[in-house]
Amino acid sequence: MKAKAFDTRLFARILEYTKPYRPRFYGVIAFAVSLSVFAALRPYLLKRTVDDYVSKHDGQGLLFYIMLMGVVLLLEVFSQFYFVYWANWLGQDIVKDIRNKLFRHMMSFRMRYFDNAPVGQLVTRSVSDIEQIARIFSQGLFMIISDLMKMVAVLLFMFALNWKLSWIAVLAMPVLVYVTRIFQRKMQLAFEEVRTQVAAMNTFVQERVTGMKIVQLFNREDIEAEKFRDINDKHRKAWVKTILYNSIFFPIADIISALTLGAVVWYGGNLILDGDKTTTFGDLFTYTMFIGMLFNPLRQIADKFNEMQMGMISANRVFEILDIKEEVQQTGSIDAPDFKGDIDFTGVRFSYIDNEEVIKGIDLKVNAGETVAIVGSTGAGKSTIINLLNRFYEINEGSISIDGEDIRNYKLESLRKQIAIVLQDVFLFADTILNNITLNNPDISRDQVVSAAKRIGVHDFIMSLPGGYDYNVKERGVMLSSGQRQLIAFLRAFVSNPGILILDEATSSVDTYTEELIQRATETITSGRTSIVIAHRLATVVKADKIVVMDKGFIVEEGTHQELLGKSEGYYRNLYFSQFLVEEKSE
Structure with missing residues (x-):
């Protein structure tokens, strides 16, 4: 008009x-x-x-x-x-x-x-x-x-x-x-x-x-x-x-x-x-x-x-x-409690573009406290599961529940407060490290941040920067390396004390010391809480309680590392020998 x-x-x-x-x-x-x-x-x-x-x-x-x-x-x-x-x-x-x-x-x-x-x-x-x-x-x-x-x-x-x-x-x-x-x-x-x-x-x-x-x-x-x-x-x-x-x-x-x-x-x-x-x-x-x-x-x-x-x-x-009506529908009336972490995907279908399904009727159960690794080729639908669990997008069919309650019944703010995400492409604001960790949440004190940083092993790295926690990382965190930005993202997720943790744990192009810090941080923040990890490295896959293999929007295999390796001509077995094992040996 x-x-x-x-x-x-x-x-x-x-x-x-x-x-x-x-x-x-x-x-x-x-x-x-x-x-x-x-x-x-x-x-x-x-x-x-x-x-x-x-x-x-x-x-x-x-x-x-x-x-x-x-x-x-x-x-x-x-x-x-x-x-x-x-x-x-x-x-x-x-x-x-x-x-x-x-x-x-x-x-x-x-x-x-x-x-x-x-x-x-x-x-x-x-x-x-x-x-x-x-x-x-x-x-x-x-x-x-x-x-x-x-x-x-x-x-x-x-x-x-x-x-x-x-x-x-x-x-x-x-x-x-x-x-x-x-x-x-x-x-x-x-x-x-x-x-x-x-x-x-x-x-x-x-x-x-x-x-x-x-x-x-x-x-x-x-x-x-x-x-x-x-x-x-x-x-x-x-x-x-x-x-x-x-x-x-x-x-x-x-x-x-x-x-x-x-x-x-x-x-x-x-x-x-x-x-x-x-x-x-x-x-x-x-x-x-x-x-x-x-x-x-x-x-x-x-x-x-x-x-x-x-x-x-x-x-x-x-x-x-x-006038654009694109708000996420605030359909819920229930305040999300501290999640135990039982997650159920039942018959979930989803498409970003009409008539082009990305998720094609998957059923997935994650038990409280489990670490589930999701593997698969690019475009298999791994990241989409993260988006749907947080209601960044609304599913077309099926249901997603946490602790037995459909996520659409939870108030959106309280739902997202219980789920923390560490993405592969970490976004940092042009602000101090402290503010990028707390996101200016008055309920998270500086002492809590320092204590959490020490627990996951990134305190010394932060203190090595000029100004320590008050170091300004500039726009999009350009003053830090990709690995350092990911460490900040781990700490940001950890201090929010979520009931469910989601990690896109890509660690390509980082030095050995930074990767060790990331592995330690991963182990610390996933311990004792439900975690879904889009796995890119063999170490993460092997340690997972369950591995979910996705291909073209379907879940094609589920099981532990040993169980899936035992399937001759299985999708995971082929992925293991063609990708994970090759990457480990090259390092």
Whole structure:
């Protein structure tokens, strides 16, 4: 859906966010009214000064009116200050509320949504698009209201003073209104294109910066630079359109205003020369101000309307995200207790894409306290089991239960609190090691973290870093090696004291010392709790209480290491001799 300049439903939805700030909202309108009155009053006082005191050489009266105009000017400045300040303040408060709502809404989305949504686009919606909404209030809505009120006040004063001269200005206004309307429509289309190109640029830059290592490894710098030049050129062309329309409109508006002023002066001067008693030199002085005050707001309304359009387009994009119904369904009402760890998959089917099943009716039982290793080729469905157990995705058929209760009956937050995951691709925030471990959970103290680190054998490694637990690992943990990041992830899982532990325990490309730490950490945190391990190494497979072998979405074998090795031509036996054993010997 494309945003309209006067999409009333969209505008009403934006105004809903002003409800908590209604006193300030009405205060801004009140200052807009006072501003328009004081602005229109100054030319009137100038007429009185010229006609009643300057022409009659009345110095005392002249001084009084000069002082009176000074007071009116101060009141106008006072109104202008509070009008601008409160309008911008209101806009920023509304932006804060919408941004908080949008971010919380995005955090509730299922993983399925993030599989397809460009990260750069979401960043654009959350930052620049929302900031543009603030300009609806700071540079758009209230400015238009103020300008319209100023025009009304000026017209009332003009007709009260001299209706003959006023009609000249009124007859010229439809021409300017018509030109303004054409300009507004053109700018609406241009701004829509600008926002589209900004989103495309943000998405492109976000992906290339994140994947810079791949870009450089495969010598893609020149190719990616060329692609960026194309995107950047489209962005430039979109902005050039807005510049062109502005360059055409404002000179035309100035010409119309100047011609109207010339017509008023010519006609008014002739009236005075012909002895018309209703037209004075004070009128000519006053109308030179009135014409500017009447036409400049009309011209500026078009400019402010541009801001409204940009804000409405941005609001439409933001509300599109807010209207997405991709939240994980909070179907449960039961607080998950401290899990014993009995897990049952019964007839579970699942597909990421419709009609392309990844899990094809599996039955799997894990007893409390067991360590179960899941092995299989890439794409067999191993990682999908992790995703389903945490309800990152919803199953198509069957059921998954923990301790005899369907996981959909547990409150989602309490379910995930009882399950800790260590992924192969560890994500760390640009923060200290301590905060990456606790994730700013106030219930986990520094002493608990240190104690846990000593238990799993990573305390000395952390203390060897500059600043120890206060060492900032930078974005995505780039200051640490992959093995070190995984050690931090183990500690993060351990301090949360989960009932169920899930490990993707890949340790490829790590040195011997780090691998020993990871093996020790694995043994410590899996001891005495239900653990599901996507196994990549022979040592983990051999020590598991049960091995589950997956292939193309099916469980093809289950048993201990020795039991499965005893099956001639078995899937696990072939995997053992072709992969696990080869890897062990190579080391």
